[in-house]
Amino acid sequence: MYENSSPRPGLTLATVAVVQFLVSLDLSVVNVGLPQMAAGLGFSALGVTWVIHAYALTFGGLLLLGGKAADRYGRRRLLLLGLALFGVASLLGGFAQSPGHLVAARAAQGVGAAMLAPAALALLTSTFPAGPARVRAFGVWAAMNAAGGALGVLAGGLLTEYASWRWVMFANVPMAAAALAMAYYGIAELPVIRSGRPDVLGALLATAGMTTLVFGIVRTDRHPWTSAATLTTLVIALILLAAFVVVERTTRREPLLRLGLLTNRAVAGANIFNLLVGAAMASAFYFASLYLQRVLGTGPALTGVQFLPFALGVIVGAVLAIRLGYRFPPRTLLILGGLVTAAGFAWFGRISAGGSFTTDILGPSIVASVGFGLCLGPVVSIATHGVAAHETGTASGLLNSSRQIGASLGLAALGTAAGHRTGTATTTAAVNDGYALGLTLGAALLLTAVLVATLILRRTAATAATAATPEPAAVTS
Template structure:
């Protein structure tokens, strides 16, 4: 499951550094190039809830094997793409595979390690590779693009798929944990359409501003579809896509709110720091990747610390400490200077923020799936992943817009730096807001102890 999560996280960032070379090689337009990113985000975010439900209905191991196959085939096809449509289609296929993999893998982890120290260790490993995948994606993408060609940012997934398939086959087969009733087809269509439209509306704010009629109409339609979905889930006599009673579990509700906020701040931080290194400090793709290494290593350190702290502190306190450190690190990033350097402006805040993120991820995943009945582990896992994806899309679009507004059309290094600094300080405030939610909303005791609250 660690290999699976590393691969899924890697693909959220590995392609980014190779975009200029992809544009030149395949003849993308400026607008069309954004769909190399958006196609993955759209299918991944839009199909997560459905993937979680299918995992509960038909077995998580089975869905992991199918998802790995889909992801591997799509990656192979993307590497051989000869025109823009081929690559965008392959990226969409990767998103479909990831939407199967992410909730099924986390649900398997949850059911295999239901409580105790082993659960803390398992989620520590999972969280380390989860964030390290995103951070190492920049390094791997930069090195492969510069020395092997952009095709290898797609081909790199194939050996990981093969390894994961070999390991996943050794997992004991899990029986479907849900007695199949009549499927909630209407709810499934509404949720998938609403989530996809929401992500679609947000990611296109780089072309259509937040105040444009296109964006307002798209987001309004998404909200309407999701509101109707919630009504259908509450009133349906069929087997719902997601039981709304899950939100009565304080652990699930609090963790999802936290990951929504942290996901937005994290995605924005990766974006702004990468742009600062390349556009202001002048680092090339490979060097930018290397300069992200301290961040990746810091996440691993934070994840190890989270395992040790879990023995003496409640998960919500570990989460709060991690969120506090992350906020401090992001605020430190906001002190960017136009004539700065990696050592003075990036290294220190990278270490502080990454250790904080590492501390957050394990308890966040454990709380988001803790105290949940076995037959709903896939749904809870999908919900947590959906919150992270929506948070990342919303946060990056909103903070990117704020940074661009601060920069304006000046284009000088000072103006760019001012924009990135504003984005980072807003991100710090968002994370601190998440800490407040964690302390106020999450249960003081372990979520497993409160599982009875979610059984009815």
């Protein structure tokens, strides 16, 4: 088997960028095509939501395990395995002939993504440990991360309207193949440190607990938060996660998640910030897409096109974060980016039933997206700074988990609030009021994230800044 032992930072960054774009794209690309998938394969109205839920369950539930596996068995090895699985699952999903086949393919995609995301981020962290190169690397990662999510809506709309919903799945295959070739020939495998036998029981409890938690959250579209089904599921999830904590504290094996990692203020604060921002952003995509289609009557392809300003704004914000990252610590950029994004969401909350794309979507999209782009790279830099080399995969998996759990929680909670505001009314004005409330609550979540960055990260700012500040020229020989 070919092994590349010479680090190639440029190719590593390019590979990680493609991988992150692929993972982010698949989180949103199917949304616009759900009605056509339902009609083509015979899904019920509620059953088609499992095209999204199956991916969210496996992706969110296995991220911690994927991060630990990357640390223990090698980031490059797990990246290759994840890309192969993701590509094959996408191909099979495109050929699906029944609802069960498509849902199974989406679940397999989620498993592959749970391997890819933490392994790719850990590779980036270990390849660019400090200095201006690290700032640039995380800026590129941030741009591709958000661009994939925003462009997924565009790609989904265009493919669904002008080709077929099957191409929403097929489009992943060439990207996965290209990334696989880039990773195989261009990424060096770093030495793997194994300190003991793997904690199998902890892995099972964490995976079961995370999966059950996501399952309970995503089913709130059918079972209210106060229903016996939801409460029972969430209680089971909490019991499993509590058992996981007990096992991690007492095991003599190599723990899945060293609990001391969570006492690191930078790691804890960055993950809380990430969870809140993930909750707000997932709901924003959801409400804005529904507003365009159900209130303004926009078709799926044009809806996708109208998300382009958001994608471009994120890229602008990420580039701006690179430039500002040479002068300001990541904590400062988190606060600034969170405030700007919150302002955009507050503007979003003023949507009206008689509005238009130009007056109600375009302006707030630009403001919110630039702020979001400012946050992405710095939050990763903080969450992984000071973490031991053999735990970067675990820290990366934890950060991805907080984002995924936040997205599921935010979409469920804010969707419920919007539904309560709308009630049984079916008028355009009533539906609009529900969406406006959801977007306004998203602004509140972002302000809470800013408060977290201000209070929890205050003692780590100087340390984190060191990772984001170029070395003085005088020390270069």
